[in-house]
Amino acid sequence: MKKTFINGVSCISTQKTFDTVFLEKAVVNTNETVLSIVPPVYKDYISPAAIRRMAKGVKNGIVASALAMKDANIENVDAIITGTGLGCIEDSEKFLKNILDNNEEFLTPTSFIQSTHNTVGAQIALSLECKGYNFTYVNGAVSFEAALLDAKMQIEGEEANSILVGGVDENGAYTLSLFKLAGRIKKESDLPSNVLNANSTGVVYGEGASFFVLENERKESTYAEILDVEIKNKLEETEIESEIITFLRNNNLQISNLDAVVLGFDGNLESDIFYKNLAENTFDQTPQLYYKHLCGAYDTASAFGLWIASKILKTQEIPEIVKVNSVTKSAYNTILLYNQVNGKNHSFTLLSK
Structure with missing residues (x-):
């Protein structure tokens, strides 16, 4: 049975986690209830014409996957597996708003097409011209672990030698307002937040895209083995x-x-x-x-x-x-x-x- 090694990593997050060594530029923000992503320079990885049509999560996923593969020093993979909780929620919101604003008439399908949860995995596959296994897990808080488990089983079973695995989620304004109403996000009165010594319910919400290249052999670039x-x-x-x-x-x-x-x-x-x-x-x-x-x-x-x-x-x-x-x-x-x-x-x- 083959072992599973992490040979490349990347992270686009609410911190400067790209073009850095390791969290040396990280800061703790205790005065906001929702944290926004620190964006990379998208045009370095995606054509300007394509950027305009892409949701935030898709752009972050493409950049994070490209950085992970560069880190692993490979140009293609056998499979792409992503995990996401809410998928491309911004485009979902846009499409639903268009339905209401236009009385369900004269709708353009773009937002609908790009609102599905598997859009990130599909766009990465298109950019890599990867025709292999492509799967998206939508399992709430274990969406990423489900993707990781699938990848590990495939490598162990020798069904694939290299797999790109990622976890992607983006914030949508309307969805966040619903989360606030439901008490899932902390109230302004609960700030400043202290994660280790919490005195209130709810969380400070965030977003991000982290990708990993998993392979069946140890290399110079290897970070760890997934046991x-x-x-x-x-x-x-x-x-x-x-x-x-x-x-x-x-x-x-x-x-x-x-x-x-x-x-x-x-x-x-x-x-x-x-x-x-x-x-x-x-x-x-x-x-x-x-x-x-x-x-x-x-x-x-x-x-x-x-x-x-x-x-x-x-x-x-x-x-x-x-x-x-x-x-x-x-x-x-x-x-x-x-x-x-x-x-x-x-x-x-x-x-x-």
Whole structure:
């Protein structure tokens, strides 16, 4: 059975995460409830005529995928697998608004065509002329992990040698207004936000596109090996520790073998208790990291977490800005990522140097 290696990474986010080494330009914004992307220079990667017609998520996905492939030093892949929670939500909003504004008459189909969730994967395939397996997972907070698991199984089963995997989500103004009404996003009165010591419900929302080139062989550019990915829809607070112990045992590891754990703290008072219990008990002797204070919370934010973990394994350094506690290790060889949203869609991802 083939092993799965991360040989190229890239990240377009609400931070300057491209054209940099590793988070040296990152800043924590505690005074806004919605974080917007720091855009790359799109015309360096996409023709100006095409840029005009593309939604934000599509543009970010194309640029992020191009940067990941450049990082892996490859020009094409056997398959493209994307995960997204809301897809091209801006174009969906535009199309629905046009229906209302025009009384369901004289509609142009452009926004409708580009509003589907698989638009990002399709546009990347067109730009690469890749005719291989192309699939998009829309599974809420585990959309990216579902894509990652699919890619890992395909590489292990020798159905593909190189796969481009990504997590993409964009913000849409009307959707955000609904999220605010529903209490999913923090109120202005809850600011400044403190993700680690939350005193209110809701989250600071974000957006981003992170892509990874997975291959079946180790190269000079290799960041990490993906040992295992597991998804659980529902778990109680009391079950998390035993679930993690079992997950590690299945990979011949135990808690003491972990050199760091990346937790998905998002500042929601009600669901961050899952992480707090682990931080104070299970992982009190393990270096703990977090990331949603930098990228905001969105369905595929865990891809940003994987980008951070991959970078740490390659650089062997942990930036101060992502540290939860002060525990350190002399070397970082094994990292566990754990994420959940509102107490559901729990995911465990295990990386090795």
